[in-house]
Amino acid sequence: MSEDKPSNPPQVQIxxxxxxxxxxxxxVNMARIFHNQTEFVLDAMFLPPQxxxxxxxxxxxxxxxxxxxxxxALAQNIQLYEQKFGEIKAGPGGNQGPVLH
Numbered sequence: 001m002s003e004d005k006p007s008n009p010p011q012v013q014i015x016x017x018x019x020x021x022x023x024x025x026x027x028v029n030m031a032r033i034f035h036n037q038t039e040f041v042l043d044a045m046f047l048p049p050q051x052x053x054x055x056x057x058x059x060x061x062x063x064x065x066x067x068x069x070x071x072x073a074l075a076q077n078i079q080l081y082e083q084k085f086g087e088i089k090a091g092p093g094g095n096q097g098p099v100l101h
Contacts, residue, residue, distance in 0.1 A: 026057040040067035 028044040035041065040062045047054040062070065082088060 028057060030054060035064075035067075039063060 026044070026046070028046050030045040030047045032043045032045070033040060040060075042060040042062070043056045044058040044060075045054040045056050078088065
């Protein structure tokens with residue numbers, strides 16, 4: 001009897017297009033995340049020093065499955081970063097600051 005080996009699905013190569021404005025990116029130092037049953041919304045914001053007003057510079061709307069993919073990919077990349085450069089410190093005295101919901 002022959003052994004059944006699981007077949008590997010063919011890898012798909014995706015071409016990513018990045019226009020000039022998007023390539024510049026946006027610096028963010030704050031985020032808020034909220035969700036309902038069908039989607040997660042991540043607002044990326046920039047809060048200037050000495051300011052109490054921030055602006056949403058980008059919004060991601062994700063399905064729960066894609067939110068989990070993003071979470072796992074970010075965790076994996078943080079682990080790789082810390083292996084290479086050392087532990088990321090949360091802030092002065094370990095203070096992470098306020099958590100927005």
